[in-house]
Amino acid sequence: MSATADDTRPADRTLVFAHVSDVHVLDLVGVSMSRFLNKRLSGLLNLASKRRNAHPVAILEAIVDDVIARPVDHVLLTGDLTNLALPTEFRRARAVLDPIARPDRLSVVPGNHDIYTRGAARDRRFESFFGDLMWTGADSAQTYPWYKRVGPVHLVGLCSAEPRLPLIATGRVGDRQLQRLTALASTHDLHGEFTIAMVHHNLHARGLRKDLMHGMQDRARVLDACAEAGVDLLLHGHTHVANRFRHGSMRVVGSGSSTWDAEHPDHRARYNRYHVGPAGLERIEVCIWDGPDRGFVTSELPEDPPS
């Protein structure tokens, strides 16, 4: 049973979900150099060369302010909260998210940067900082996919992140999670109401090299399993550029990075707002960062491009 099982938001009004991803909070203060004698060495070099100032924490703070000032019913964060899965980074990410860090307001899944090393996976470091937003009360098994409700809407969180060798950022959901997803579909009748699933890795092809180095290895199976389970809207991160397509009647949306502060119009920091009414997904808005003075500029996205 989740903390939102007693969520009494009515089924006859439109709910708004914010989709935030790949915020990559960096915090190396006080971190011993011995922490970098593993896969993090390549990550540290990457940070030093190009990423150090690429994802300002101030933009994540502005997102938290924005979803409070222009209220949403729930915030969905699709992974890569950190860069190197360091305790300092998790602590800072949690502190920035603190105003909305309640299981009935915020849901998360881990990204490959949150389970960056074997030690982070062994210690279940991501889960130790954010598990209270995924599992509560009787759901003590703490397995993926987690399940919640927001009013009439079902939420499911899959984990695609596993530790990999340096320079490899592939992911995989795996058979066990897909079997559990099928069981959840039956237990909670996911076909009966609108269902949103969250996972970190992208679900579209990006070319052979990127797919081999960075892709989700069981992408096709995950797409089919989610569609068969009754998922209406499948959200992901990982690719820092936004993407959308349809898989049958299921909508698949990558928000792009919510804190990537780059000049190119496709690379501007952004997050999405999904309006879900009694008849399903009514519209998607994109909120693009336009600097501290203008904040987030919101516009409605056109229909999905043809697949």
Ligand SMILES: [Fe+2]
């Ligand atoms: Fe990322």
Ligand SMILES: [Fe+2]
């Ligand atoms: Fe990622």
